[in-house]
Amino acid sequence: MYAFDYTRPASVADAVAALRSAEDGKLLAGGMTLLATMKQRLAQPSHLIDLRAVPGLSGIARDGATLTIGATTTHAAVADSGEVRAAIPALAHLASQIGDAQVRNCGTIGGSVANDDPTADYPAAVLGLGATVVTDRRRIAADDYFQGLFETALEEDEVITAVSFPVPARAGYAKFPNPASRYAVVGVFVAAVGGAVRVAVTGAGQSGVFRVAAMEQALAASFTPEAIADIAVPAGGLNGDIHASAEYRAHLVGVMARRAVAAAIG
Amino acid sequence: MTLTVSMTVNGKAVSRDVEPRTLLVHLLREHLGLTGTHVGCDTSQCGACVVHVDGRSVKSCTMLAAQADGASVTTIEGLAAADGTLHPMQEAFRNNHGLQCGFCTPGMVMSAVDLVRTNPDPSEHEVRTWLEGNICRCTGYHNIVKAVLEAARTMRQPAAAE
Ligand SMILES: Cc1cc2nc3c(=O)[nH]c(=O)nc-3n(C[C@H](O)[C@H](O)[C@H](O)COP(=O)(O)OP(=O)(O)OC[C@H]3O[C@@H](n4cnc5c(N)ncnc54)[C@H](O)[C@@H]3O)c2cc1C
Ligand code: FES
Ligand code: FES
Secondary structure (H helix, E strand, O other): OOOOEEEOOOOHHHHHHHHHHOOOEEEEOOOOOHHHHHHOOOOOOOEEEEHHHOOOOOOEEEEOOEEEEEOOOEHHHHHHOHHHHHHOHHHHHHHHOOOOHHHHHHOEHHHHHHHOOOOOOHHHHHHHOOOEEEEOOOEEEHHHHEEEOOEEOOOOOOOEEEEEEEOOOEEEEEEEEOOOOOOEEEEEEEEEEOOEEEEEEEOOEOOOOEEOHHHHHHHHHOOOHHHHOOOOOOOOOEOOOOOOOHHHHHHHHHHHHHHHHHHHHO | OOEEEEEEEOOEEEEEEEOOOOEHHHHHHHHOOOOOOOOOOOOOOOOOOEEEEOOEEEEHHHOEHHHHOOOEEEOHHHOOOOOOOOOHHHHHHHHOOOOOOOOOHHHHHHHHHHHHHHOOOOOHHHHHHHHHHOOOOOOOOHHHHHHHHHHHHHHHOOHHHO
16 A cells, blocks of 8 residues: 555544645545555555544434435444334345445445445445435435446535435335455346336446436336336446346346335335 | 554553554554454455454454554454453354364454354354355355354353353
């Protein structure tokens, strides 16, 4: 790992100020992506700004039809939360399937959503539920937030403080994990939320997480696995790699979508 | 840049000057001489480096020493009782031949202790799923799983094990 300077700001405002004054500063949350990348010398930030000591960034709160999860809340805390299990069981299930136990003990929702890995799990839930990414300066709708591979609407000096999820009538998540890393080869999140149906796919798209309009329409008419049995997702625009061809991923989108619907109504 | 980090390691207060890039595993192995914690990969995937930070299992190869500042850290060296009596998890690994070369064992044991903390009565499937982040090149896992199940039983009924 290359050398860097380290600071531990005590407020979000201090974190933003530290990002602004550093030559190439990076926020550090769970470190499960950032430190792993730095160990490979694939990233060389000049400063790490550790969010650990910022009060109020971690925690889970339900306010009526909204569930808000603080940015530094770990995957394990989401998976084990009674509040999340009661409001959006599919979200607790998704968090429980991320990586392994030690990754879940450190990795955070804010880090995952900021990183926007095309094979990460949380982007499917954020887009699939139509959640809102809350930052130090604004609220960003999921449909505007994800902008491609590792690309988001975040500014260089912007800090995610929380993610706000509408509580859905029902929701389900199914993923086909890469057996070595547990990242999604394909993961599909479906939700009946706010009178509409949303279907979001991670792991498959060449430009990250995406929605499937044809499935959303079919499920709005009938929220059953059978309703989408004949909907094929084209392989064009999907990833092909040593783990799965684009055609295989296209097939898996259908299978995972049907499993996610079955989980949502089960 | 040098930082002073202070933490409790296996019940003892320690304080060291480190570079920000010093990983927790390097603080433990190189600064404190606690070489029971191993490094088996550079991709955060093998679990040989698992220790407990504030009671939860983490990969010490993917945490800065600075991130553990103020924390309570337990390594494999801190698991046995002061008189040398093995922790039930260590004893079960021995009983069940849950190791061959032993390289993965400290991480396996620390991870398994955290499993039993969160789930005192795990099924075989739950043990296998939990140990997802711990890779063993030798055993084929079977005896490791047996050991964890036995230890969970012992830890549920400490009196019956006497
Ligand atoms: C072995 C292994 C397996 C994994 N498997 C999976 C998996 O199956 N599914 C999955 O989804 N993920 C997986 N991950 C990734 C894991 O979920 C990470 O925890 C997550 O992607 C990043 O979260 P973090 O808190 O660790 O962020 P960090 O690594 O600390 O940061 C990641 C990036 O986000 C930025 N950032 C962090 N917090 C904020 C914030 N509040 N505001 C703005 N920017 C911020 C950082 O500057 C950095 O660029 C795996 C990781 C490992 C090591
Ligand atoms: S050394 Fe392999 S996960 Fe830490
Ligand atoms: S006993 Fe040799 S790696 Fe597990």
